[in-house]
Amino acid sequence: MSVLVRIPTILRSYTGGAAEVTASAGTLRDVIAALDADYPGLGGRILDDGGKLRRFINVYVGEEDVRFAQGLDTQVSEGARVSVIPAVAGGTA
Amino acid sequence: MSLPPLVEPADSLTVDEVRRYSRHLIIPDVGMTGQKRLKNAKVLVVGAGGLGSPALLYLAAAGVGTLGVIDFDVVDESNLQRQIIHGVCDVGRPKAESARDAIAEINPYVTVVLHDERLDTDNVMAIFAGYDLIVDGTDNFATRYLVNDACVLLGKPYVWGSIYRFDGQASVFWAEHGPCYRCLYPEPPPPGMVPSCAEGGVLGVLCGSIGSIQVTEAIKLITGIGEPLAGRLMIYDALEMTYHTVRVTKDPECAICGENPAITELIDYEEFCGVVSEEAAAAAAGSTISAKDLAAMLDAGDDIFLVDVREPNEYEIVSIPGATLIPKGEFTSGAALERLPQDKRIVLHCKSGARSAEALAVVKNAGFYDAVHVGGGILAWINQVDPSLPAY
Numbered sequence: 001m002s003v004l005v006r007i008p009t010i011l012r013s014y015t016g017g018a019a020e021v022t023a024s025a026g027t028l029r030d031v032i033a034a035l036d037a038d039y040p041g042l043g044g045r046i047l048d049d050g051g052k053l054r055r056f057i058n059v060y061v062g063e064e065d066v067r068f069a070q071g072l073d074t075q076v077s078e079g080a081r082v083s084v085i086p087a088v089a090g091g092t093a
Numbered sequence: 094m095s096l097p098p099l100v101e102p103a104d105s106l107t108v109d110e111v112r113r114y115s116r117h118l119i120i121p122d123v124g125m126t127g128q129k130r131l132k133n134a135k136v137l138v139v140g141a142g143g144l145g146s147p148a149l150l151y152l153a154a155a156g157v158g159t160l161g162v163i164d165f166d167v168v169d170e171s172n173l174q175r176q177i178i179h180g181v182c183d184v185g186r187p188k189a190e191s192a193r194d195a196i197a198e199i200n201p202y203v204t205v206v207l208h209d210e211r212l213d214t215d216n217v218m219a220i221f222a223g224y225d226l227i228v229d230g231t232d233n234f235a236t237r238y239l240v241n242d243a244c245v246l247l248g249k250p251y252v253w254g255s256i257y258r259f260d261g262q263a264s265v266f267w268a269e270h271g272p273c274y275r276c277l278y279p280e281p282p283p284p285g286m287v288p289s290c291a292e293g294g295v296l297g298v299l300c301g302s303i304g305s306i307q308v309t310e311a312i313k314l315i316t317g318i319g320e321p322l323a324g325r326l327m328i329y330d331a332l333e334m335t336y337h338t339v340r341v342t343k344d345p346e347c348a349i350c351g352e353n354p355a356i357t358e359l360i361d362y363e364e365f366c367g368v369v370s371e372e373a374a375a376a377a378a379g380s381t382i383s384a385k386d387l388a389a390m391l392d393a394g395d396d397i398f399l400v401d402v403r404e405p406n407e408y409e410i411v412s413i414p415g416a417t418l419i420p421k422g423e424f425t426s427g428a429a430l431e432r433l434p435q436d437k438r439i440v441l442h443c444k445s446g447a448r449s450a451e452a453l454a455v456v457k458n459a460g461f462y463d464a465v466h467v468g469g470g471i472l473a474w475i476n477q478v479d480p481s482l483p484a485y
Contacts, residue, residue, distance in 0.1 A: 055278070090232055
């Protein structure tokens with residue numbers, strides 16, 4: 001009934017520290033809306049004010065970057081794994 | 094997708110070199126030819142810090158003939174938790190010099206070229222031109238976009254790694270053979286949205302995990318063995334102890350390596366990445382006090398409300414007496430505003446002044462017009478007011 005979503009360290013403050021959470025299948029837009037309902041504020045870190053994917057956050061369904069698929073309309077089927085990958089710059093000076 | 098070797102083999106190895114590299118030489122895929130390629134290779138490591146430390150040590154041990162080190166910073170005690178190329182006796186020395194000495198100790202056959210300067214648009218092309226491959230371990234988005242763009246314009250492979258707390262990422266960007274950094278991340282996050290390691294911390298050993306992936310990829314590219322990480326992003330999660338890769342697609346619309354590139358020469362990277370957001374810069378203009386000003390206000394008994402906008406664990410390490418902890422996230426969400434008194438002047442501070450400037454913009458927008466923030470944050474306080482406190 002659901003899909004797995006990998007949450008990066010930087011966003012785990014929204015999920016109570018959970019590295020992996022579940023959401024129901026649907027389009028990626030549905031999945032993100034469901035995540036935001038369960039974890040308020042998380043959606044706003046992935047989508048901008050206009051509801052588009054932020055340019056410095058990549059979302060993968062399986063191994064595919066959704067920017068090169070159907071974006072937020074990309075279908076996330078049951079059992080699929082969604083990875084949220086933010087740009088980080090640390091190399092530590 | 095395997096690629097041809099990046100570097101031609103050197104003419105020969107000396108008897109001493111054969112002895113030293115024997116464990117490489119007996120691997121059929123490396124052999125004498127591969128080791129001679131390493132000997133002839135010129136690799137530049139940008140930053141002798143967290144990622145640069147293990148990268149330089151392993152590249153040196155592997156027998157890369159020429160290693161360039163670019164770093165303008167000096168070794169600080171707080172570096173030693175992860176920057177294993179430096180030692181206690183190096184504290185206060187330039188990192189580039191400290192790295193050179195450590196490399197000489199490991200492998201005297203390596204020629205080290207020091208670039209004791211800050212990489213910028215004026216020097217990057219000339220510096221990179223002398224190398225076959227660039228390994229990047231810097232700590233900010235502006236330098237990473239600068240390194241990427243210079244590599245694309247010069248046609249050099251860019252071995253990239255990045256770390257934060259328990260997460261690491263690594264990839265090989267090489268526009269001639271696959272995607273570049275801008276294909277993966279077209280734009281940097283707005284300042285203040287993604288904390289740096291100085292603000293968010295990093296598990297020291299993570300530098301080794303990601304730095305060694307970068308060296309592995311550099312060796313593979315130089316010698317032309319295996320499947321390079323080009324077109325893939327390696328994602329490491331130390332807490333879950335998982336590595337997985339996702340595909341990185343070359344973006345036909347990429348601003349620098351796409352079909353109709355908008356960027357054909359280097360740009361202003363500070364401006365592109367914004368050191369702080371425009372709102373924060375505007376809010377901070379004319380509303381920034383020094384740590385000494387704050388000390389004077391506290392001594393005079395001024396009726397102020399001092400807010401520390403850092404995270405609870407930072408507050409636990411060291412704090413300014415009398416400060417109330419309200420992390421920056423509560424300003425971004427607006428939740429902090431109801432905790433602010435209407436009848437006192439609001440004074441904000443963080444570690445070094447960036448986060449408090451962002452919070453100041455929120456506070457001013459909410460009508461606290463006389464609010465100010467402390468330039469340089471608690472680090473300035475420690476430096477100028479109370480040096481007995483620990484800096485971190």
